[in-house]
Amino acid sequence: MARRKRNTNENPFVKYTLILLVFIIFFLLLFLPLAMIFTTALRDGAKVYLDAITDSDALSAIRLTLTATVAAVALNTLFGLAAAWAVTKFRFRGKNLLTALIDLPFSVSPVIAGLIFILLFGSSGLFGGFLQSHAIRIVFAVPGIVLATIFVTFPFVARELIPLMQEQGSDEEEAARLLGASTFKTFMKITLPNIKLGLFYGIVLCSARAIGEFGAVSVVSGHIRGMTNTMPLHIEILYNEYRFTAAFAVSTLLALTAIVTLIAKRLIENRQGGAE
Amino acid sequence: MKLLKSFLVAAMLFALPMTLPAKEITLLNVSYDPTRELYEEFNAAFAKYWKAKTGDDVTIKQSHGGSGKQARAVIDGLEADVVTLALAYDIDALHDNGNLIPIDWQKRFKSNSSPYTSTIVFLVRKGNPKNIKDWNDLVKPGVSVITPNPKTSGGARWNYLAAWAYALEHKQNPQEFVKALFKNVPVLDSGARGSTTTFVERGIGDVLLSWENEAFLAVNRLGKGEFEIVVPSLSILAEPPVTVVDRTVDKKGTRAVATAYLNYLYTPDGQRIAAKNYYRPRDKKAFDAYGKFFVKTKLITVDKVFGGWRKAQKTHFDDGGTFDKIYGK
Amino acid sequence: MSRNGVIGGFGLSMGYTLLYLSLIVIIPLSTILLSAMSMSWSDFIATVLDKRALLSYKVTLLASLAAAAVNLFIGFLTAWVLTRYDFYGKSIINAAVDLPFALPTAVAGITLTALYAENGWVGSILAKYGIKVVFTQTGITLALIFITFPFVVRAVQPALEELEAELEEAAESLGASKFQTLTKVILPLISPSLITGFALAFARGLGEYGSVIFISGNMPFKTEITPLLIITKLEQFNYAAANALALVTLLTAFAVLFLLGMLKKYIRREL
Numbered sequence A: 001m002a003r004r005k006r007n008t009n010e011n012p013f014v015k016y017t018l019i020l021l022v023f024i025i026f027f028l029l030l031f032l033p034l035a036m037i038f039t040t041a042l043r044d045g046a047k048v049y050l051d052a053i054t055d056s057d058a059l060s061a062i063r064l065t066l067t068a069t070v071a072a073v074a075l076n077t078l079f080g081l082a083a084a085w086a087v088t089k090f091r092f093r094g095k096n097l098l099t100a101l102i103d104l105p106f107s108v109s110p111v112i113a114g115l116i117f118i119l120l121f122g123s124s125g126l127f128g129g130f131l132q133s134h135a136i137r138i139v140f141a142v143p144g145i146v147l148a149t150i151f152v153t154f155p156f157v158a159r160e161l162i163p164l165m166q167e168q169g170s171d172e173e174e175a176a177r178l179l180g181a182s183t184f185k186t187f188m189k190i191t192l193p194n195i196k197l198g199l200f201y202g203i204v205l206c207s208a209r210a211i212g213e214f215g216a217v218s219v220v221s222g223h224i225r226g227m228t229n230t231m232p233l234h235i236e237i238l239y240n241e242y243r244f245t246a247a248f249a250v251s252t253l254l255a256l257t258a259i260v261t262l263i264a265k266r267l268i269e270n271r272q273g274g275a276e
Numbered sequence B: 001m002k003l004l005k006s007f008l009v010a011a012m013l014f015a016l017p018m019t020l021p022a023k024e025i026t027l028l029n030v031s032y033d034p035t036r037e038l039y040e041e042f043n044a045a046f047a048k049y050w051k052a053k054t055g056d057d058v059t060i061k062q063s064h065g066g067s068g069k070q071a072r073a074v075i076d077g078l079e080a081d082v083v084t085l086a087l088a089y090d091i092d093a094l095h096d097n098g099n100l101i102p103i104d105w106q107k108r109f110k111s112n113s114s115p116y117t118s119t120i121v122f123l124v125r126k127g128n129p130k131n132i133k134d135w136n137d138l139v140k141p142g143v144s145v146i147t148p149n150p151k152t153s154g155g156a157r158w159n160y161l162a163a164w165a166y167a168l169e170h171k172q173n174p175q176e177f178v179k180a181l182f183k184n185v186p187v188l189d190s191g192a193r194g195s196t197t198t199f200v201e202r203g204i205g206d207v208l209l210s211w212e213n214e215a216f217l218a219v220n221r222l223g224k225g226e227f228e229i230v231v232p233s234l235s236i237l238a239e240p241p242v243t244v245v246d247r248t249v250d251k252k253g254t255r256a257v258a259t260a261y262l263n264y265l266y267t268p269d270g271q272r273i274a275a276k277n278y279y280r281p282r283d284k285k286a287f288d289a290y291g292k293f294f295v296k297t298k299l300i301t302v303d304k305v306f307g308g309w310r311k312a313q314k315t316h317f318d319d320g321g322t323f324d325k326i327y328g329k
Numbered sequence C: 001m002s003r004n005g006v007i008g009g010f011g012l013s014m015g016y017t018l019l020y021l022s023l024i025v026i027i028p029l030s031t032i033l034l035s036a037m038s039m040s041w042s043d044f045i046a047t048v049l050d051k052r053a054l055l056s057y058k059v060t061l062l063a064s065l066a067a068a069a070v071n072l073f074i075g076f077l078t079a080w081v082l083t084r085y086d087f088y089g090k091s092i093i094n095a096a097v098d099l100p101f102a103l104p105t106a107v108a109g110i111t112l113t114a115l116y117a118e119n120g121w122v123g124s125i126l127a128k129y130g131i132k133v134v135f136t137q138t139g140i141t142l143a144l145i146f147i148t149f150p151f152v153v154r155a156v157q158p159a160l161e162e163l164e165a166e167l168e169e170a171a172e173s174l175g176a177s178k179f180q181t182l183t184k185v186i187l188p189l190i191s192p193s194l195i196t197g198f199a200l201a202f203a204r205g206l207g208e209y210g211s212v213i214f215i216s217g218n219m220p221f222k223t224e225i226t227p228l229l230i231i232t233k234l235e236q237f238n239y240a241a242a243n244a245l246a247l248v249t250l251l252t253a254f255a256v257l258f259l260l261g262m263l264k265k266y267i268r269r270e271l
Helices: A014-041 A046-054 A056-089 A095-108 A112-122 A129-133 A142-152 A155-166 A171-178 A183-212 A215-221 A231-240 A242-255 A256-273 B003-016 B036-055 B066-073 B088-096 B154-169 B174-183 B192-200 B212-222 B244-250 B254-266 B268-276 B282-289 B302-306 B309-317 B324-327 C010-037 C040-049 C051-086 C092-095 C105-116 C122-126 C136-162 C163-175 C178-209 C212-216 C226-235 C237-271
Strands: B025-032 B058-065 B081-082 B116-125 B207-212 B225-229 B234-239 B243-244 B297-302
Touching: A014 A046, A014 A242, A014 C051, A014 C092, A014 C105, A014 C136, A046 A056, A046 A242, A046 B036, A056 A095, A056 A142, A056 A155, A056 A183, A056 A231, A056 A242, A056 B154, A056 B309, A056 C010, A056 C163, A095 A155, A095 C010, A095 C178, A112 A215, A112 C010, A112 C105, A112 C178, A112 C226, A112 C237, A142 A183, A142 A215, A155 A183, A155 C136, A155 C178, A171 A183, A171 B088, A183 A256, A183 B058, A183 C136, A215 B066, A215 B174, A231 A242, A231 B058, A231 C105, A242 C105, A242 C136, A256 C092, B025 B036, B025 B066, B025 B254, B036 B058, B036 B244, B036 B254, B036 B268, B058 B066, B058 B254, B066 B081, B066 C226, B088 B154, B088 B309, B116 B154, B116 B212, B116 B268, B154 B174, B154 B192, B154 B207, B154 B302, B154 B309, B174 B324, B192 B212, B192 C212, B207 B212, B212 B225, B225 C010, B243 B254, B243 B302, B244 B254, B309 B324, B309 C237, C010 C237, C040 C237, C051 C092, C051 C136, C051 C178, C051 C226, C051 C237, C105 C122, C105 C136, C105 C212, C136 C178, C163 C178, C212 C226, C226 C237
Parallel strands: B025 B058, B025 B081, B234 B297
Antiparallel strands: B081 B243, B116 B207, B116 B225, B116 B234
16 A cells, blocks of 8 residues: 555564464355355356356346446445535534434345335335326336445445544645635545545445345346346346256356456556556 | 425436337236246247237247245236236235236136146155155154245245145144144245255255156256156145236237237147146146156145135235244244 | 534535435335334234244344454454555455455355355364254354455455554554554544444344345244245235334344444544
8 A cells, every 4th residue: 555664563473363364264254155156157067157147138137237336336426425525524413313324224124125116116106106107117127226226235435435534534624725725626636535445445345235236126126037137136037947057157257246346456556556 | 395306306317218118019927937948938939829820029028036026026016918927826916906907817717827737746865765755754753854935935835735735635633744744844945946955955855845847947957867756646736827917908908919828828839838848738638748757646726625825825824824833832 | 523614515415415315215215114104003013023023033133243243353353454464365355355245145145055054065074063054043143244244344444544653653652562552542543433344234134135044944933034024924915014024123223323323423532
């Protein structure tokens, strides 16, 4: 990282024990499941694997998943920045209530997260009659899938930024304002560079979760093949047809999104390194 | 109120570019798992037939999921022209919640609106080491039985009723019989595929209770030669029913083609495709021609023994029903 | 904390926050309340205080708490090692942290069950020592640890990165031991992030369904989680009862999130 190295004595024994522990955690919790998924995906040979991931239904599922993810990440990032700014730069009543409300979507069972949109936009929902008479489809169509994805990934960016910005305080921003910078300029030049890392993790988590979301999307999707199936739903269908190998093959694609994270982080670090 | 309005506007902005105007005839068949391949083949056959007969192109979209969940989606607005589900209770729900179809829907097509049937069979490990032949072998101590949870799985309800019917037939106390059976169940997966995974991949259990067509799929796809299908002396006639969803077809004007679609399931061609996908054809000729691998056995029906699905569901599977009593103190 | 007035943009950011929050969270969630209220009061009580429901709360709460606690520890450790040390394979581990989110929960559940079942890679070893994971409470906790693993790591990581090196150096030059620096300086400073990670992991655990049902065995009264009960209500087309149970989970989570928020505020004031 760009920060300067800490000038403290580190006991090498402690250091290597801790690193070893993290490797054990990584091995048991992340590596073994990943290895299991790849083993299962490839157990019937490369052809079955390739067929599964190039199937036209799989491709349309990938497209839909990406659409929903991009929409969710963009909207939730905008919200996260606004919410973090409001919460950390100002004092107001009910702040605690507001932050607790922001976290709430995490605790909603995914099935219920889907159901609430059915209760709003389904044919017997609150807006059901209105939507039907105007021939607008929200649930069992792409908008519903996007909405459900936004809901389950709602808090991520805000949640990463709020504690970070709280710790950083507002001194730098205040100084900038007193020196005559506009609020927007202060935000762009002072705040944004400071929170870059937190923002990055927020976006990474948000997209990972958006790509993998199953429960909520499954309730609002309608499962129409080639139209409203996301990748996790496509995996479920394969599994339900006793095509376990193919199901795991498509899952490997989702597991590989971690590599995208890796590349993205490298890019950010390189740019940061170049700027300083 | 202002908030509500802006919400609607935002929602509409989302929705507008994504609603597609329908130009040719498109039907949506909302089905359960795992009928994807059955209907893929059948849809192609029907499209050809319809083109030859009327000159129109018809595209059939497919939707698959758990039977109860699919029924809920249709009730909540999924625009299915036809539904082809796992049990009549789920289609009854389309009438009971929202009046999408008439109450006597099951009389609209032949044979209880079930063009093909299946039954509950046992899947055992190679060589049948525990020598499981019939339902009474399942309640013996030391036999481990795998079945999904009847509260969450439509398929498991057939398993349960089949065991119940066997006990009735053999003059045993059915409640005690199913209780003894479920004492031998170590895991209650939430669905049929979960149970199959437990049995096949985890190696847990001596016998898996399953729909016959799914047992064939499991044997062919997951372990050829590792498992055997055992057909008990008595089982239940599983009738996966089909119907036209009036709410949708009246709106879209697709009643004629939707009805023809379902009727085509009863033709020799439709029956052949069903048999090929391990469903028992209703038509005797088709059964004899294509269904040589089906073992004949005594099959009872839900209507005769349990007074229909509405009653069976209420007595056995709703909260406080006989299934809950098995685990209650 | 800043004084109002110096920094601008309050109206805009707050207005947007409230609007978006209302549209995506508050209005949709209020339908749970509306739906649950369509029951009579006595039906509502009977549903949410049913013995089976009570036991499912216990299973769900215990597993979520245990999983969040484990993640508090291993998540902090992971974040610490990832921010403090350079070692071979670091960037791979760093990228893999998010894996549990990207996998559909059912895939995670099936995979963990395969690993920890008695014929699985890990389960077969554990079985020798008489440890059973799959189809027990431990299994539920394991699934939740996996599913919620990224929360604590990703909450603590940026906070650790931002810690001023000078603070630690000062503490040490004043004679504080490593351990004292950790407990007296570092932990209090990053405690808001730790609490955030814990709270989110716990809240997510309460609602998790997809992965747990494969590993829990779903035995009534023993390994039945609340979300499973919600599904069984839906299977009976009983939306009101399903929403009543969802409401209980939601209120529990909200209370926990709120209380932990108060705790954070209190800690910050103490600093």
